[in-house]
Amino acid sequence: MSDGEGVEPHAAADALADRVRAFIDEIIVPYERDPRWGTHGPDDALVQEMRDHARSRGLLTPNVRPDGTHLSHRDTAKVLRAAGHSPLGPVALNVAAPDEGNIYLLSHIATDAQRARYLAPLIEGRTRSAFFMTEPAAEDGAGSDPSLLKTTAVRDGEDWIIRGRKAFITGADGAEIGLLIAATGAPGSHAATMFVFDMPDPAVVIERSVRTIDGCLPGGHCIVRFDDLRLGADAVLGEVDLAYRYAQVRLGPARLTHCMRWRGACTRANDIAARYAVSRRAFGKPLIDHEGVGFMLADNAIALRQAELMIDWCAGLLDAGEPAGLESSMTKVAVSEALFQVADRCVQIMGGLGVSEETVVEQVFRELRAFRIYDGPTEVHKWSIAKTIKRSLASAG
Incomplete structure (x- = not known):
């Protein structure tokens, strides 16, 4: 179903946004003084505590319907504006980056098996994810220019071996699901493949969490190294080379x-x-x-x-x-x-x-x-x- 199909009447979206706004003001705003919200974002205990409140009120991941389809983008705008009334609001309701974007992507291109393994836990708000794309500037890696991608995925039989480093990866510390883009073609070919995998993994090394000007998202912004991460063919998201x-x-x-x-x-x-x-x-x-x-x-x-x-x-x-x-x-x-x-x-x-x-x-x-x-x-x-x-x-x- 496309996002435009089965759109709720706007009055229903307005009512949902009103419920979200009341929840943020009543329950989440007081958490802004909670000492568990540190320089690298709220810790996982605080995240789950806030999400338990949202879950009890039927407001967790409110942009996704019970059947797994998404609200229209127009209706999502109403709900997310209400969620944003506190910097902690999107995290509490499970509509913050990178999880919200990863949920959207998985719902569109993941296989049925990948949806069951990765998408369902994300929608339920019981786990967190990270999106591994940006690379260290000191290594001339990919940032705003994705053609500079240095992280590689090389075939080894039916498997793929991932090598490289990523930078400023939001939420990497504590994430249990990773989405990664790696080069899978010759240099200059712009061929890259997207993968989804379980975390933590010994081959995924979080070198450090960088202290940045912002601090509302859990898991910080991390420098991450991939030391021969082995992934099976079932880890490929979509088709090879189309990342x-x-x-x-x-x-x-x-x-x-x-x-x-x-x-x-x-x-x-x-x-x-x-x-x-x-x-x-x-x-x-x-x-x-x-x-x-x-x-x-x-x-x-x-x-x-x-x-x-x-x-x-x-x-x-x-x-x-x-x-x-x-x-x-x-x-x-x-x-x-x-x-x-x-x-x-x-x-x-x-x-x-x-x-x-x-x-x-x-x-x-x-x-x-x-x-x-x-x-x-x-x-x-x-x-x-x-x-x-x-x-x-x-x-x-």
Whole structure:
């Protein structure tokens, strides 16, 4: 079933989003002070505790129906915006990266056996996964340019032997399922294959977890080495040599779900900043009555609405069966840049309080700075958009 089929009436999605939002505010927001949320994300005990709450309320993995099909992208946007009201919300509801994107990918290209072994536990929220694509820059490995892929998968009889290193792999520490892209053709052939496998494995060595500016996802961002990882033929996802095609199945919608979640987080930050501007007085009147502050809140209101419209526009194209690669790049650029400015203005409005850990605003600001890089930096997406413009003009003569 395609995502556009069997779409719930929008009223049902609205009601689901309202339930999610109430759950986040009541149950998850208090966890933002929990000491188990460290610099490398919430620990697994905290993750499972929050997910137990979500499960008890019938809200775990709310974007996937009981029959395993997904909500439409438009309806998913409503639910994920509500989930994003806390940085911990997507983790608690099992709609955070990388699991949400991996669930989407597996549901589209995995075999029945792979679905039973890997997809079902992910949807149930009882395990975590990692997506192994990015490689160390010091080794000229793949990052924004996937053609630089250095990790290799070489046939050994019916098996494959994986060698190489990956970098900034979100959630690798503690993950029980891995999805990996490795080169399977001659250098320069751009042939790569996608694999799914069990973790931990002695041949999968987590060298270290890198401390980064963001910290809401469990398992950190790790440097990982593959020392002759042996995988059987049943570990291949889809067809051999077609990994880049399958990556687009995941990356386009995943860019959009990032936008959905962080739009929700910025809405929360803006609400906090607006209440502060109304209650805090300076120079004889509330801050909001000073144009310098009031105009920033007006700009935020405009940017948040524009972000919502961009997300819904791109989601509508995906629901209609369009690839929407260009449009998802446009949306990722516009939304990530706009939301970062929203978060920055929230910090500015709140002054010293805005740069402290007294509210979630500082956390949202740091997370949004990372979002401008994750799932493709702004500049790479703009470059891709420019290439499309050039091609369209050349074809038009």
